[in-house]
Amino acid sequence: MQGPAVFMELSLDEQAQELRRYFKSLGAEISEDKSPKGIEDDLHKIVGVCDVCFKEPNEADVEAILNSIVSIMVSIPLERGENLILAFSQRLTKAPGPKLSMVALQSLWRLYNNLESNSPLRYHVYYHVVELAARVGAVREVFTGVDQLKREFANCPPSNEQMQKLYRVLHQVLKDQNSELAAKVMIELLSTYTDENASHAREDAIKCIVTALADPNTFLLDPLLSLKPVRFLEGELIHDLLSIFVSEKLSSYQNFYKNHKEFVHSQGLNHEQNLKKMRLLSFMQMAETNPEISFDEITSELQIEEQDVEAFIIEVLKTRLVRARMDQAARVVRVSSTMHRTFGLPQWQQLRTVLLAWRANVHSAHEAMNAVAATQLEYAQQQKV
Incomplete structure (x- = not known):
């Protein structure tokens, strides 16, 4: 079996033909001949069998092959870019074992960072990057927070449905690693729903509540009650439980648990x-x-x-x-x-009272300083006389 191809100083067409030969040597069902339809069709066929390279015993060889595919992919205009990017990303998520998964992650991350910031294809790559990162325990390397995620897609925001899908996978990954960040992701997910579709977010809303209640570092739970999908749960046990944690005392929770033990445990x-x-x-x-x-x-x-x-x-x-x-x-x-x-309103009123008192104290201090300054000025003038 011949070794991985080397592509130094080769044209894109030559690189594609070398990749065809290489994959055929590994037993892939692909012709060695160049496609008459051009480089993009070549790339489609190469991507269709690219996961065969995972047979290679050396991770460095696998990385070289995947990076060669990425270099072609970012060097040509892609008329059918979405299907090609999706196919490549999905193939890479099939990488077996942690070592090859890490190689696949690095190649996919390289592709993501080489796409134009206004390319809608970046979303699809990033989604699969998160999947691979979760497998090798490297999610925090590619996701640091909701604000960072919004900046990533500032020039080409994905649809609401796409962001909801991404938030769900992030929450699933983070809930056992960083419950506080997972809760923030879920709250952001719920905020993407409107009055028209909030009733369809029932499962997400329940997950959000459970994650927040289970997080030992989350104590400010009041904002959850204002989320539209959470409001649709009013009258259900999970909403009653949240309300207890928001504003009621220990005895209220104990009574709830006494009457609904199985429900509490069923929520994990x-x-x-x-x-x-x-x-x-x-x-x-x-x-x-x-x-x-x-x-x-x-x-x-x-x-x-x-x-x-x-x-x-x-x-x-x-x-x-x-x-x-x-x-x-x-x-x-x-x-x-x-x-x-x-x-709520009582706390805002209390804050207003505190701020008014602070302003009055500052005003008094300012007047006192003016009085002292005036006295010193008058004394200085008297001394001159």
Whole structure:
């Protein structure tokens, strides 16, 4: 069997013919003869058998062949570009094993970065890049966040349906690796739905809620209730559960769990983790209106043993949701600030009051400084006289 072709200083037609010969030598059903229809037809036939190169024992040889195909692909105008790009991407996702999958990923990523920024083909390549990256644990190398993803397609935005498909695969990959980022992706997915089609996003909305509830670092859940697909779930158990985490106390969750144990477990949620999160959220709610919370109130309201109170407060402080100081001697927690569980009209009014007071203080300080400056100026003039 002959080795992989070398394409230094060959024309595109010659490269294509060498690739034909190479793939035929590996047993692929392809003619060695050049296509009378031109280089694009040659490329279609080569792409149709390109996954045969995965038989090569040396990953470097596979990479050289795939990169040769990419170099031809980005060097010619493609009248049937979408079908060709899709076929090539799908072939590469068939790469067996982690090593060859990584080689395929690198070649596909090279193709993606060599396509024009306004090319609609970039979306199709990127989708399969994510699939391959997921297989080799390298998703964070190609996806760092929703904002970065929007910038990638700023010059040629995909359709809503295409972005929804991409967000779903990203969420599936990230949910076990980075639950916080997965939740952001799912929220972005739900935001692509309108009033007209929000009712069709039921499955996505449920996944979004479950991901957010299960994420140990997500505590601000109120924004989910405003998402159109989530609003369509009102009256269902999953929406009731979300509402409890948004604004109700630990006792409400316990009653819900008592009546709907099977439902909670069917969603893949862990009851003990739910209890832990609800205790943190309930403490946040207590801290909103109580600058000083006694240990007795904590044990009663959050159903924590007295010997576990200090450990619980340490966990609260680690989240940075609440800024507080423990006074073990007085058996109280003194709260200096807390994040609000919900941010509605009362919170906006409170913020307005704080900002008005701040503005008044700044105005007073400004007037005081003017008075001091005027006094100093008058004193200086008197001294001259």
